[in-house]
Amino acid sequence: MRQAMAGAEVGDDVLGDDPTVKRLETRMSALLGKESALYVPSGTMSNTLALLSQTQPGDEVILDRRCHIYNYEVGGASVLGGLQLFPMDGPSGLLPIGELPAAVRPDNIHHPRTALVAVENTHNRAGGRVYPFDELREVSRFARERRLRLHMDGARLANASVKTGIPLDAYGALADSVTFCFSKGLGCPIGSILVSDGSTIAKARVWRKRLGGGMRQVGILAAACLYALDHNVARLAEDHDKASRIARIVEASGRFTLTFPVETNIIIFGSVAPSFESDALAATLAREGILALPFGGRYVRMVTHLDILPEDMGRLERVLPRMLAA
Numbered sequence: 001m002r003q004a005m006a007g008a009e010v011g012d013d014v015l016g017d018d019p020t021v022k023r024l025e026t027r028m029s030a031l032l033g034k035e036s037a038l039y040v041p042s043g044t045m046s047n048t049l050a051l052l053s054q055t056q057p058g059d060e061v062i063l064d065r066r067c068h069i070y071n072y073e074v075g076g077a078s079v080l081g082g083l084q085l086f087p088m089d090g091p092s093g094l095l096p097i098g099e100l101p102a103a104v105r106p107d108n109i110h111h112p113r114t115a116l117v118a119v120e121n122t123h124n125r126a127g128g129r130v131y132p133f134d135e136l137r138e139v140s141r142f143a144r145e146r147r148l149r150l151h152m153d154g155a156r157l158a159n160a161s162v163k164t165g166i167p168l169d170a171y172g173a174l175a176d177s178v179t180f181c182f183s184k185g186l187g188c189p190i191g192s193i194l195v196s197d198g199s200t201i202a203k204a205r206v207w208r209k210r211l212g213g214g215m216r217q218v219g220i221l222a223a224a225c226l227y228a229l230d231h232n233v234a235r236l237a238e239d240h241d242k243a244s245r246i247a248r249i250v251e252a253s254g255r256f257t258l259t260f261p262v263e264t265n266i267i268i269f270g271s272v273a274p275s276f277e278s279d280a281l282a283a284t285l286a287r288e289g290i291l292a293l294p295f296g297g298r299y300v301r302m303v304t305h306l307d308i309l310p311e312d313m314g315r316l317e318r319v320l321p322r323m324l325a326a
Contacts (some may be wrong), residue, residue, distance in 0.1 A: 008223035020219030028193050032172035036201035042194040043155045047074040047181040053203035054149045058083030059115035062103050066125040079171050084112050091128030095141045095243035097138050117143045120153040122160050128266030130160045155181035159264040162236040185236050186228035187306045239265040244302035253324040270299035288319050
């Protein structure tokens with residue numbers, strides 16, 4: 001990947017003439033079955049651009065209470081776009097389909113206009129859960145019947161596709177816009193992309209520049225993304241296998257339980273013991289060279305990725321049972 005970056009052909013992407021960025025955007029448009037795409041520095045920016053480019057200030061966005069947009073993007077859609085977020089409580093990161101009709105605001109001068117629905121696939125806080133395709137199809141059908149836009153935060157959509165065997169363009173066909181991240185399981189140093197119709201991407205390009213996301217010879221980063229698409233997608237299944245192995249250790253401990261079933265590359269677990277402190281466990285694991293995140297006070301989150309080598313997994317499988325037992 002470093003060699004691909006070093007040899008990348010570059011231009012000025014703000015002026016639209018970086019050939020490597022153009023290749024990446026064209027390729028991702030085709031993979032997701034969309035008209036156009038825009039390369040951006042981060043998934044947070046990609047999600048924010050998607051919302052701002054498909055709404056007006058004062059509009060409302062329906063989403064899941066656990067989702068990344070609602071919890072981890074510093075209120076950007078509200079601060080920058082004047083949007084109101086309507087969080088719903090669904091099962092494990094899924095929107096409650098039966099309750100969606102009541103969430104849409106009636107046409108009344110007192111209410112904001114419901115403009116967009118957002119889903120996350122796979123779902124971070126739900127332990128990397130894959131959004132069931134049939135349920136996504138129901139959400140998509142609902143949005144189109146109500147003339148609402150549907151945005152998919154697909155930062156880890158490649159994980160969902162590898163897990164289910166459902167191609168990316170089948171997911172893309174259900175949504176008006178999709179965010180796709182290169183800097184997670186695909187191993188790139190930076191970058192996400194927003195795919196949608198041409199009009200939405202044209203608006204997003206203006207917002208990207210407005211927010212300081214316009215980059216110049218960024219083909220050196222786009223080259224890493226193209227390399228990842230060629231070499232690092234299919235191997236996501238290896239990360240899923242690593243996560244399953246860790247999940248089995250947690251379940252066998254007798255003292256910790258998984259918060260959600262492990263489907264892809266995220267493991268979230270905790271303990272019902274009143275004395276359990278996730279900070280303490282994370283610090284103990286760190287002293288053994290195992291890095292994990294305290295997650296919500298009483299839980300620990302682990303994510304598997306391509307830099308965890310077979311020898312690392314072997315050491316983890318020796319050390320982790322002893323640490324959990326202690």
